[in-house]
Amino acid sequence: MSAFLVAEIHINLIVTAAIDLRLVTNLPPANEGVTITEANAEAFGRMLWAENARSVAYRYPQDDNSEVNAEVAGYRFRRYPPLTPHAAAKIIAAYAYQACETPDYDQTPAAHAVAAFAPFLPVYSGVNERPEFARIPWGIDDEAAARKCFADQTPPAIAATIAKIADFSREGQDRQTRA
Secondary structure, X not given: OOOOOOXXXXXXXXXXXXXXXXXXXXXXXXXXXXXXXXHHHHHHHHHHHHHHHHHHHHHOOOOOOHHHHHHHHOOOOOOOOOEOHHHHHHHHHHHHHHHOOOOOHHHOHHHHHHHHHHHHOOOOOOOOOOHXXXXXXXXXXXXXXXXXXXXXXXXXXXXXXXXXXXXXXXXXXXXXXXX
């Protein structure tokens, strides 16, 4: 397996999706469930990107990662328009694939965040890719690629259905949180 550091724009799109879905996940240093908002977006994005950098460093221990670590430390969140569910699913799958090299990845806040998206998004397997997924690049590294992810390209009836599904999933997550 190989690993690469996803681009900052890729992380920004994941964070945008988390905000739009009102994702509840563990966020260091407290590692307790919090809703991802504009207020904690940079901390969430930096945590995700740092885990990706840690994965790359683990996979390629001979490389000097000081520039990567400096880039991650300087992370600044930039908000993007809402993503389609298929775009969010694919970019999160791409992130997880690049961030999972360390033996303890499954116990990290990043892995828990990736898992927290599951109730809100379609399953992306990469096998027999449907057209909704096929138009989205595996790694988003520029604005042109990012534009392929935006929900404003989704027909209104589908967007309304997606919103209802997200609301229904959130209601179920709220009930589980209160229990």
